[in-house]
Structure formats: C-alpha cells, structure tokens
Amino acid sequence: xxxxxxxxxxxxxxxxxxxxxxxxxxxxxxxxxxxxxxxxxxxxxxxxxxxxxxxxxxxxxxxxxxxxxxxxxxxxxxxxxxxxxxxxxxxxxxxxxxxxxxxxxxxxxxxxxxxxxxxxxxxxxxxxxxxxxxxxxxxxxxxxxxxxxxxxxxxxxxxxxxxxxxxxxxxxxxxxxxxxxxxxxxxxxxxxxxxxxxxxxxxxxxxxxxxxxxxxxxxxxxxxxxxxxxxxxxxxxxxxxxxxxxxxxxxxxxxxxxxxxxxxxxxxxxxxxxxxxxxxxxxxxxxxxxxxxxxxxxxxxxxxxxxxxxxxxxxxxxxxxxxxxxxxxxxxxxxxxxxxxxxxxxxxxxxxxxxxxxxxxxxxxxxxxxxxxxxxxxxxxxxxxxxxxxxxxxxxxxxxxxxxxxxxxxxxxxxxxxxxxxxxxxxxxxxxxxxxxxxxxxxxxxxxxx
Amino acid sequence: xxxxxxxxxxxxxxxxxxxxxxxxxxxxxxxxxxxxxxxxxxxxxxxxxxxxxxxxxxxxxxxxxxxxxxxxxxxxxxxxxxxxxxxxxxxxxxxxxxxxxxxxxxxxxxxxxxxxxxxxxxxxxxxxxxxxxxxxxxxxxxxxxxxxxxxxxxxxxxxxxxxxxxxxxxxxxxxxxxxxxxxxxxxxxxxxxxxxxxxxxxxxxxxxxxxxxxxxxxxxxxxxxxxxxxxxxxxxxxxxxxxxxxxxxxxxxxxxxxxxxxxxxxxxxxxxxxxxxxxxxxxxxxxxxxxxxxxxxxxxxxxxxxxxxxxxxxxxxxxxxxxxxxxxxxxxxxxxxxxxxxxxxxxxxxxxxxxxxxxxxxxxxxxxxxxxxxxxxxxxxxxxxxxxxxxxxxxxxxxxxxxxxxxxxxxxxxxxxxxxxxxxxxxxxxxxxxxxxxxxxxxxxxxxxx
Numbered sequence: 085x086x087x088x089x090x091x092x093x094x095x096x097x098x099x100x101x102x103x104x105x106x107x108x109x110x111x112x113x114x115x116x117x118x119x120x121x122x123x124x125x126x127x128x129x130x131x132x133x134x135x136x137x138x139x140x141x142x143x144x145x146x147x148x149x150x151x152x153x154x155x156x157x158x159x160x161x162x163x164x165x166x167x168x169x170x171x172x173x174x175x176x177x178x179x180x181x182x183x184x185x186x187x188x189x190x191x192x193x194x195x196x197x198x199x200x201x202x203x204x205x206x207x208x209x210x211x212x213x214x215x216x217x218x219x220x221x222x223x224x225x226x227x228x229x230x231x232x233x234x235x236x237x238x239x240x241x242x243x244x245x246x247x248x249x250x251x252x253x254x255x256x257x258x259x260x261x262x263x264x265x266x267x268x269x270x271x272x273x274x275x276x277x278x279x280x281x282x283x284x285x286x287x288x289x290x291x292x293x294x295x296x297x298x299x300x301x302x303x304x305x306x307x308x309x310x311x312x313x314x315x316x317x318x319x320x321x322x323x324x325x326x327x328x329x330x331x332x333x334x335x336x337x338x339x340x341x342x343x344x345x346x347x348x349x350x351x352x353x354x355x356x357x358x359x360x361x362x363x364x365x366x367x368x369x370x371x372x373x374x375x376x377x378x379x380x381x382x383x384x385x386x387x388x389x390x391x392x393x394x395x396x397x398x399x400x401x402x403x404x405x406x407x408x409x410x411x412x413x414x415x416x417x418x419x420x421x422x423x424x425x426x427x428x429x430x431x432x433x434x435x436x437x438x439x440x441x442x443x444x445x446x447x448x449x450x451x452x453x454x455x456x457x458x459x460x461x462x463x464x465x466x467x468x469x470x471x472x473x474x475x476x477x478x479x480x481x482x483x484x485x486x487x488x489x490x491x492x493x494x495x496x497x498x499x500x501x502x503x504x505x506x507x508x509x510x511x512x513x514x515x516x517x518x519x520x521x522x523x524x525x526x527x528x529x530x531x532x533x534x
Numbered sequence: 535x536x537x538x539x540x541x542x543x544x545x546x547x548x549x550x551x552x553x554x555x556x557x558x559x560x561x562x563x564x565x566x567x568x569x570x571x572x573x574x575x576x577x578x579x580x581x582x583x584x585x586x587x588x589x590x591x592x593x594x595x596x597x598x599x600x601x602x603x604x605x606x607x608x609x610x611x612x613x614x615x616x617x618x619x620x621x622x623x624x625x626x627x628x629x630x631x632x633x634x635x636x637x638x639x640x641x642x643x644x645x646x647x648x649x650x651x652x653x654x655x656x657x658x659x660x661x662x663x664x665x666x667x668x669x670x671x672x673x674x675x676x677x678x679x680x681x682x683x684x685x686x687x688x689x690x691x692x693x694x695x696x697x698x699x700x701x702x703x704x705x706x707x708x709x710x711x712x713x714x715x716x717x718x719x720x721x722x723x724x725x726x727x728x729x730x731x732x733x734x735x736x737x738x739x740x741x742x743x744x745x746x747x748x749x750x751x752x753x754x755x756x757x758x759x760x761x762x763x764x765x766x767x768x769x770x771x772x773x774x775x776x777x778x779x780x781x782x783x784x785x786x787x788x789x790x791x792x793x794x795x796x797x798x799x800x801x802x803x804x805x806x807x808x809x810x811x812x813x814x815x816x817x818x819x820x821x822x823x824x825x826x827x828x829x830x831x832x833x834x835x836x837x838x839x840x841x842x843x844x845x846x847x848x849x850x851x852x853x854x855x856x857x858x859x860x861x862x863x864x865x866x867x868x869x870x871x872x873x874x875x876x877x878x879x880x881x882x883x884x885x886x887x888x889x890x891x892x893x894x895x896x897x898x899x900x901x902x903x904x905x906x907x908x909x910x911x912x913x914x915x916x917x918x919x920x921x922x923x924x925x926x927x928x929x930x931x932x933x934x935x936x937x938x939x940x941x942x943x944x945x946x947x948x949x950x951x952x953x954x955x956x957x958x959x960x961x962x963x964x965x966x967x968x969x970x971x972x973x974x975x976x977x978x979x980x981x982x983x984x
Binding site for chain 1: 545547553605662696698728731741750842852858872873
C-alpha cells in the first residue's frame with residue numbers, strides 16, 4: 085500500500101479549521117506553533133528527538149493533488165475556496181528544531197513552526213505522528229544501548245509492529261546506537277547495516293538439527309550464527325561447533341532464544357570454551373528490554389537481538405508530544421503570546437529559545453528555555469547565560485535543509501545522540517523512574533502585550 | 535515515503551534461510567505454517583483477528599522487482615541462484631484463516647499458510663507485522679466499544695502513532711465497532727466515516743472565544759461541536775450556546791478535553807439543560823481508554839473521542855502472534871508434524887482445524903482445535919462435535935479471494951466482529967485480567983508418523 089502524499093495523513097479538523105479561519109480572516113495571521121512533551125513517558129530521565137529527517141520529507145511532500153481535492157470535495161469536508169487554497173498549498177514558513185538525536189526534557193521546545201495559521205496548523209497531525217513514533221522508539225533504544233555498555237544491539241522487531249513503522253523504527257534504533265537491523269526495507273531506504281540469524285523453522289524443515297546446521301554453514305560460511313535451542317541446547321551447541329569444524333572452520337556464534345538467558349549464557353560459554361571454541365560468540369534474543377539487557381551485563385553475552393520492546397517503545401509506544409499555538413498576530417497587527425488555561429493541561433506561551441547549560445565538568449546541568457520576542461533576543465540571552473543553543477534551522481521560508489533528510493542524515497543524528505547522551509549527568513543513565521536528568525528552567529523575557 | 539513492494543518488509547533471515555534451503559534441497563518441501571498467539575496480551579478475555587484484508591494485499595504485492603534484486607545483490611545477501619528464485623517469486627500456495635473480525639483465543643490457528651518451505655517462510659515477517667499491529671488495535675478498540683455500550687466511539691489517535699500505522703489503526707478501530715475516524719487517509723483508503731471537532735489553537739488564534747465560536751459556526755453550521763475548555767468551561771458553554779443561537783440554531787455538541795470528565799459532564803449537562811439546550815450533546819476526549827469509558831458510563835456523555843490508547847493497543851501495542859512451522863514433508867516424502875521443544879516456548883505441531891462450540895443458549899463454550907491429517911479430516915471431526923468451523927479459504931493456489939480485501943471487506947469484518955463478540959459468554963465482556971472467555975481444547979487426531 086503506497087500513499088502518494090502525506091497531506092491526508094491529517095486529522096479532519098485541521099482542514100475544517102483552515103476552512104473556518106479563511107472565512108473569519110484569521111487564516112493568514114502570523115503564528116508560532118511548538119511541539120513539546122509535557123512529561124517524559126514512564127518518568128524516564130531523558131527523551132531522544134527522532135524523526136526530524138522524516139518530518140522534513142513529510143512537509144516537502146505535503147501536497148493536495150487533484151485526487152486529494154476530489155476526495156475532500158466528495159465528502160464536502162471543505163468549501164471550494166478552501167479547496168483552492170489547499171490545491172496551491174506549499175509550506176513557506178520556517179521550522180526550527182532540536183537537532184535529530186539530541187536529548188530532550190519536559191517542555192523542551194523540540195520543534196517550532198512559524199508561518200500563517202493555516203499553513204502551520206495543517207501540518208500538526210503528520211508532524212506529531214512522526215515525532216511521537218520515532219522519538220518513542222529512539223528513547224527506548226537509547227536506554228537499551230546505554231544498558232548494553234558497548235555490546236552491539238541489533239534491531240529484530242519488524243514482526244511486532246506495523247510493517248511501515250518497522251522501517252522507521254529501524255532508523256530510530258540506529259540513531260540511538262543500535263548496530264544493525266533485520267528489516268531489509270529499513271536497510272535499503274536508509275543504508276543501515278542489516279543482520280540476521282535463522283529461525284526454528286529452518287531447523288525443523290530439515291530431517292535433523294545436524295543437517296540444518298550443515299546446510300546453513302554451506303551457504304553462510306562458518307562465521308554464521310546458529311540457533312541452538314530448537315531441541316536440547318547442550319546437544320545443539322555440540323552439533324553447532326561440530327558442523328563448523330566439519331566445514332573447516334570455527335563457528336561465528338550461537339543464538340539463545342528461550343529460557344533463563346543469564347544462566348544459559350554461563351552454561352553455554354563454559355561448554356563452548358571446553359570444546360575449545362573460545363572465539364565462538366553468544367548472541368541472545370527473546371523479549372529483551374533495557375532491564376533484561378542490564379541484568380545480562382555480567383553474563384558472557386556478546387550481542388543482543390531486541391525485538392518487540394524496542395519497536396514498541398518499551399512500554400511507551402508514543403512520546404506524547406503535543407503541537408500548540410504559542411504566539412500569534414492579533415487584530416492589532418502585533419504578536420501576542422497565547423496559552424490555554426484549562427486545568428491539567430495549561431501550556432506556556434511564547435516563542436521559545438532553548439539552550440543547555442553545562443557545569444564545570446562539562447556535564448549538562450540545566451535546560452534553559454526562554455520565551456522571547458525573537459530568535460535573536462533569545463539567543464543573546466542564552467549566550468549571556470553560557471548555554472549551548474539547541475535549535476537549528478530546518479526550514480527557511482519553505483526551503484528545507486536537505487542535509488537533514490535521507491540516508492545522509494542518519495550518521496550525523498547518531499553522532500549527535502551519542503554526544504548528547506554522553507553529556508548527561510549520572511542520573512541520565514539510570515533506568516528507574518524519576519526526575520528528568522536535567523532540570524528545565526522556563527523564563528519569560530518577552531516584553532509584548534501579554 | 536511510498537514503498538513499491540512489500541517484499542523487503544522482511545527480516546533478512548527469511549531470505550538467507552531460503553538461500554540455504556535451496557542449496558540443501560529443502561526449499562521445495564511441502565510445509566504448513568501457522569500464525570497464532572501463545573497468550574492474549576494483558577490476560578485479556580479475547581482477541582480480535584484483524585489485518586486479514588491487508589495481509590492478502592501484502593501477499594499479492596510481494597514481488598522482488600529489479601530494484602529489490604539489485605539491493606540484495608549489492609549487499610551479497612543471497613546467491614545468484616536464490617536471486618533468480620526471488621525474481622520469479624509468486625505465492626502459489628493456500629492460505630486459510632479466521633475471518634477478519636472473528637474473536638480468537640490462545641493457540642487459535644488464526645492463519646494457516648501452506649506451500650513450499652521457501653514460498654511460505656518469506657512471508658513470515660510481513661504477515662506477522664500486519665496481524666500483530668492490526669489485531670492489537672482491534673482488540674483494544676473492541677474493549678472500548680464494549681465498554682461504551684452503544685455510545686459512539688470516534689478514533690482520534692493519528693497523532694500518537696506512526697503516520698501510516700494510523701491509517702490502518704483507523705481501519706482496525708472501525709472493524710471493532712468505532713463509528714468514524716479523524717484520519718483522512720484512513721477515510722479515503724477504506725471509505726470509513728470521518729469526523730472531527732476543532733483544536734485549542736483555533737480558539738487561540740482568534741481575539742476571543744466568542745469570535746472563534748462564531749467563525750466555526752459560520753463555516754460548519756450550528757450542528758458543529760465546539761471545544762469549550764480553552765479558558766473557563768462554564769463561560770465557554772455559555773458562549774457556545776449563545777453563538778449557535780445568534781446563528782439561528784441550537785448547538786450540535788460541546789467537547790470536553792481536560793479535567794475530571796465525569797464531574798464535568800454532569801455540570802455541563804445541567805448547564806446546557808438550564809440554558810434550554812437539551813438537544814446539545816456532550817462529547818469527551820482526553821486520554822480515554824476502556825476503563826475511563828466504563829467509568830463514564832453513568833455520566834451524561836453522548837460520544838467518546840479516543841486517541842492514544844486505541845491506536846497503541848491500550849497498553850499492548852502488539853498482539854504477540856508468532857508464525858511457526860507445524861508440519862512438513864520429510865526425506866521420506868510423507869508429511870510430519872513438527873514442533874519446537876525448547877523450554878517456555880514449546881509449540882504444538884500439525885495442521886490445525888478449528889471450530890467454536892456453543893452451549894444450548896448459543897453462548898460460545900469451547901474453542902476446539904484439532905491437529906488433523908487434512909482439512910477434510912478436521913472438518914469432519916468438527917461437524918461430529920457440533921462446532922462451527924472458524925477458518926475460511928483466503929488464498930487458493932495463489933489466487934486471492936478478492937472479496938476479503940479493500941473497502942468492500944470492512945463492513946463484513948465489522949459485522950463478523952459484532953456477531954462473534956455477541957456470542958461470547960459474560961466473561962468476555964469483563965475488562966479485568968483473567969482467563970480467556972472461552973477455553974481452548976487442543977486435540978491431535980493426526981495418524982501420521984509423529
């Protein structure tokens with residue numbers, strides 16, 4: 085199922101609001117929208133911004149072609165006048181955002197979209213879908229690679245999530261430090277490393293485990309990874325090592341996919357060593373998450389294959405970010421901060437400029453978020469406060485920074501993440517629930533009307 | 535981002551296993567693969583089969599075009615011989631499955647794929663991705679529509695899940711009884727009802743709430759739903775009713791999106807009634823799930839807008855189904871049941887024919903799953919046991935039952951679900967964790983070798 089445009093990946097109300105705003109004369113008011121998270125799901129210590137490269141592509145591809153206009157007309161969703169507006173729609177505003185891979189905290193202004201009300205509001209749904217999915221996966225993945233302390237993590241979760249989400253989950257996992265993915269479309273689309281072993285069905289389709297192992301080695305070489313737990317594990321390990329030696333080599337690795345992995349890893353390591361197969365590695369799979377990876381830290385395991393839990397955000401499948409109007413032009417032609425005042429969901433108004441303050445040891449100590457009258461005013465404040473600015477310009481008057489999209493952006497985002505995570509204080513590495521690793525200071529220096 | 539084929543939405547190991555099986559001579563062995571869940575996530579009382587129509591399309595579109603073959607060659611993932619096999623790949627086997635919308639239980643044989651080892655194994659990942667995602671959403675959605683007891687549920691979750699998953703989440707929600715979706719691509723692709731209200735940003739872009747309400751009514755008519763909690767709710771309700779009356783009508787509905795919804799619904803209902811707006815309805819949103827919907831059952835609420843929790847499976851974003859080889863041809867040319875014997879993940883071998891036995895009151899009492907030598911043998915057994923057969927033929931020697939795919943299949947699946955859920959015993963409607971509503975009886979009547 086291929087979709088030709090991102091423009092209908094949109095809640096209906098975005099378009100009916102444009103319709104009503106065109107009629108009321110507010111559609112062209114200058115606006116500032118902001119995407120942020122009110123909290124970090126699961127009271128985690130940090131979140132990871134991910135999906136930036138994808139949402140820039142989504143903005144680029146956000147076009148109402150004749151087929152889309154026809155659909156809207158057939159359901160009488162918008163007026164003819166609004167249909168004409170949409171047919172000509174090209175986002176011509178600016179987008180600033182945290183660089184992809186950057187860590188973020190509650191109320192960090194992860195993405196800031198400026199332009200007319202109409203051109204900004206129609207992007208709400210698709211921007212949030214991408215940020216919420218990809219950041220949820222990257223945040224979970226980052227906790228796993230942190231817990232793995234340098235041992236490779238491999239993303240094997242495609243079968244446990246939507247087939248297209250799987251492609252982008254692979255991308256997010258690699259940005260957060262995973263080494264490779266089993267998802268071939270992810271590998272192809274983003275030039276990611278691909279990896280795999282074999283399934284129990286492969287062993288079972290052969291008349292014996294020995295035949296299956298010999299067949300796999302004949303094709304994949306002795307460096308392959310053999311799955312040894314279809315029948316008896318100890319016998320499987322013997323068969324595996326023997327099969328490689330018959331083919332004239334030492335086996336690359338064995339995979340364990342069931343039972344108590346900590347205990348088994350020790351048993352199998354000893355067995356391999358006793359067989360003299362000291363170079364044969366052990367990879368483990370089977371519902372791993374950041375906690376089980378941490379628990380396997382002392383076990384003789386060489387790599388982790390992670391499925392369900394990474395692609396579904398390890399209990400938190402959405403980053404829960406929202407997209408809010410924070411500043412807009414009024415009837416007086418001036419810009420006004422705006423904010424919803426309803427209970428539990430109060431939002432903070434204003435264009436926000438954000439920076440990270442580090443202490444003397446280079447450890448992140450504060451997220452400084454300044455509501456300012458302009459970018460320059462905010463940046464000047466950050467400079468005086470000694471804060472590293474966190475936002476980069478992603479779209480300039482409709483022109484997308486191409487260096488942030490496609491295959492090329494992945495390595496930069498992964499590097500950004502590694503550096504940003506390394507900068508976190510010790511609390512950032514804790515897997516337990518609790519306070520964000522870095523406190524956020526919100527400051528309003530805007531001297532406008534409100 | 536449009537993908538031209540589903541063939542790379544596949545774990546790499548599916549293709550390397552085909553490669554090794556072609557070399558070892560097992561690729562053409564006749565096989566039976568089965569998709570099932572070992573358990574119902576969250577110890578729910580039933581699951582809902584969903585995604586059948588989509589996976590049939592995925593099988594139809596599963597083609598290795600020159601671009602895919604080139605990618606595989608560039609990464610040396612398979613041999614030239616296997617690349618040739620894949621270039622000619624067309625699934626030519628049979629697929630049986632539970633009708634889309636049917637309830638299922640642990641070990642229900644939800645999907646059965648028969649053909650050669652190679653042609654069946656390569657479909658594993660994409661089949662599971664679709665079944666696991668769509669069934670997770672439909673299962674959550676069904677619990678919500680059950681808890682809503684006839685009040686309309688609207689799917690508003692696009693922004694909290696992957697943008698393409700959102701399209702298919704809308705489809706799954708409607709199959710499980712939701713009335714409409716806010717996702718326009720879902721609406722267009724599957725001809726679903728679409729719905730929406732407006733966002734806080736629409737109120738905030740106007741100079742006052744009154745102006746915003748007047749603008750919305752001018753375009754959408756007085757039958758629209760006004761969001762009344764941007765500022766003060768009581769004032770919002772007054773403004774909303776007044777705005778409709780100024781336009782010469784009575785307001786369709788108000789939406790509440792924050793705070794204690796039960797208390798607010800009573801307060802707002804009284805206010806509306808006191809204003810004489812007795813026909814004005816109340817729709818509620820704000821992180822609803824099946825439990826909060828149940829809790830709102832006694833409150834004067836007319837419809838539920840559900841976001842995050844429905845599209846993310848309400849705490850269980852994957853149905854956790856697996857795809858296992860259960861029977862295959864041996865070197866002796868005969869069919870053998872096969873099963874993995876490793877701890878915790880032992881599987882049950884054999885081609886399985888399933889039926890549902892109802893008690894005298896027509897209430898489902900048993901899921902009867904028979905491992906048989908053939909479909910006919912199993913069906914004969916079901917008939918003698920008075921069980922309604924649950925599997926339908928979806929693909930016949932590669933020919934897909936077109937009535938099961940596309941827009942046309944949605945209404946039938948929704949009807950199947952409604953009927954299947956209505957047949958469950960009382961326990962099926964319980965939201966609490968516990969035993970499946972219907973116990974499964976597994977029986978092996980296969981008289982083959984194993």
